[in-house]
Amino acid sequence: xxxxxxxxxxxxxxxxxxxxxxxxxxxxxxxxxxxxxxxxxxxxxxxxxxxxxxxxxxxxxxxxxxxxxxxxxxxxxxxxxxxxxxxxxxxxxxxxxxxxxxxxxxxxxxxxxxxxxxxxxxxxxxxxxxxxxxxxxxxxxxxxxxxxxxxxxxxxxxxxxxxxxxxxxxxxxxxxxxxxxxxxxxxxxxxxxxxxxxxxxxxxxxxxxxxxxxxx
Amino acid sequence: xxxxxxxxxxxxxxxxxxxxxxxxxxxxxxxxxxxxxxxxxxxxxxxxxxxxxxxxxxxxxxxxxxxxxxxxxxxxxxxxxxxxxxxxxxxxxxxxxxxxxxxxxxxxxxxxxxxxxxxxxxxxxxxxxxxxxxxxxxxxxxxxxxxxxxxxxxxxxxxxxxxxxxxxxxxxxxxxxxxxxxxxxxxxxxxxxxxxxxxxxxxxxxxxxx
Numbered sequence: 209x210x211x212x213x214x215x216x217x218x219x220x221x222x223x224x225x226x227x228x229x230x231x232x233x234x235x236x237x238x239x240x241x242x243x244x245x246x247x248x249x250x251x252x253x254x255x256x257x258x259x260x261x262x263x264x265x266x267x268x269x270x271x272x273x274x275x276x277x278x279x280x281x282x283x284x285x286x287x288x289x290x291x292x293x294x295x296x297x298x299x300x301x302x303x304x305x306x307x308x309x310x311x312x313x314x315x316x317x318x319x320x321x322x323x324x325x326x327x328x329x330x331x332x333x334x335x336x337x338x339x340x341x342x343x344x345x346x347x348x349x350x351x352x353x354x355x356x357x358x359x360x361x362x363x364x365x366x367x368x369x370x371x372x373x374x375x376x377x378x379x380x381x382x383x384x385x386x387x388x389x390x391x392x393x394x395x396x397x398x399x400x401x402x403x404x405x406x407x408x409x410x411x412x413x414x415x416x417x418x419x420x421x422x423x424x
Numbered sequence: 425x426x427x428x429x430x431x432x433x434x435x436x437x438x439x440x441x442x443x444x445x446x447x448x449x450x451x452x453x454x455x456x457x458x459x460x461x462x463x464x465x466x467x468x469x470x471x472x473x474x475x476x477x478x479x480x481x482x483x484x485x486x487x488x489x490x491x492x493x494x495x496x497x498x499x500x501x502x503x504x505x506x507x508x509x510x511x512x513x514x515x516x517x518x519x520x521x522x523x524x525x526x527x528x529x530x531x532x533x534x535x536x537x538x539x540x541x542x543x544x545x546x547x548x549x550x551x552x553x554x555x556x557x558x559x560x561x562x563x564x565x566x567x568x569x570x571x572x573x574x575x576x577x578x579x580x581x582x583x584x585x586x587x588x589x590x591x592x593x594x595x596x597x598x599x600x601x602x603x604x605x606x607x608x609x610x611x612x613x614x615x616x617x618x619x620x621x622x623x624x625x626x627x628x629x630x631x632x633x634x
Contacts (some may be wrong), residue, residue, distance in 0.1 A: 213462050216439040216446045223439030226569050227626035240630055302588050360583030363530050367509050367517035374503040379523040388530055406443040416507040
């Protein structure tokens with residue numbers, strides 16, 4: 209690996225997570241902003257996996273329990289995330305049904321699968337292909353927040369639909385569980401260190417830089 | 425406006441946060457970005473008129489927040505009752521109707537975080553316009569870094585649209601002033617956050633302090 213690009217960790221240098229300053233890791237704290245310096249985020253894989261496991265467990269009550277209860281003229285209807293989406297679909301509101309399906313079901317599931325896969329790759333259980341994995345990581349970081357949309361919808365509906373005996377809406381326990389899933393997966397994505405993927409490549413002796421040849 | 429200053433000493437280096445490749449950080453012309461030679465991730469960008477833009481858009485955001493909180497988002501007429509929704513009533517309704525934790529989370533993501541991001545940006549970048557640092561600006565800038573991913577106003581905007589479609593079947597719902605102000609707020613917050621590169625902000629803080 210003599211002709212490969214220099215990596216900061218190889219020279220004992222760390223880029224500060226907060227301010228981006230490059231400093232020797234032996235300093236302990238960033239000379240500019242005072243944050244702790246690490247070559248890699250500490251216990252990255254363990255933390256990410258623990259948060260993912262908690263999120264995956266919470267994902268079950270989030271989908272089984274009602275996210276809101278609608279009382280209309282004495283009729284009580286329990287709405288889950290899936291039933292809310294199905295209602296839109298049956299009404300023919302396909303674009304909005306697809307948005308809800310993507311934000312509330314697909315993205316959390318993909319995120320849990322993708323981050324577990326990244327952890328396996330980073331710990332050497334799978335052979336990584338860097339650009340693909342990089343794109344997956346970027347995707348999970350970018351899209352995770354949009355899952356919160358259903359929780360906000362519950363809040364808005366509870367606030368608006370208070371029509372006495374005619375119709376009222378109250379939040380259900382599923383909403384809290386689902387908010388937990390979103391927050392935990394966001395923390396999991398933040399605690400994952402993508403540099404571990406490139407460390408694996410270095411260990412395996414694969415040249416990780418496809419751009420280097422095109423742009424010398 | 426002065427171009428992106430560099431602290432004394434050098435050579436200045438930059439590490440790719442994605443793949444840990446070490447680069448020499450060259451000054452860039454305004455409006456361009458430096459990319460990692462290994463993985464292609466953006467290392468740093470030189471935003472044109474960064475401090476002026478951030479301060480202006482953050483100030484506009486704060487003013488828009490006052491408008492957003494004073495006017496309703498949605499107005500609903502059903503069963504001869506008119507109900508209105510504004511930003512704080514969604515969180516308030518959750519707190520009073522059986523899910524206080526969720527209400528607090530919603531308030532944090534849609535009210536507290538946007539307010540602290542916009543306020544923090546003005547506090548850090550305003551004095552930097554005149555080459556000074558406000559007391560504790562380093563701590564505020566660190567706090568900005570941590571809170572910024574939790575600013576979810578654009579997600580709330582989508583939620584308002586989804587709710588409108590959900591309710592339009594059972595009631596007469598229309599947008600209020602607050603909704604349009606919120607759309608503008610989303611645009612201004614995005615422009616403020618994207619207005620300055622993290623590395624530039626910290627280089628400016630370091631230069632102004634020394």
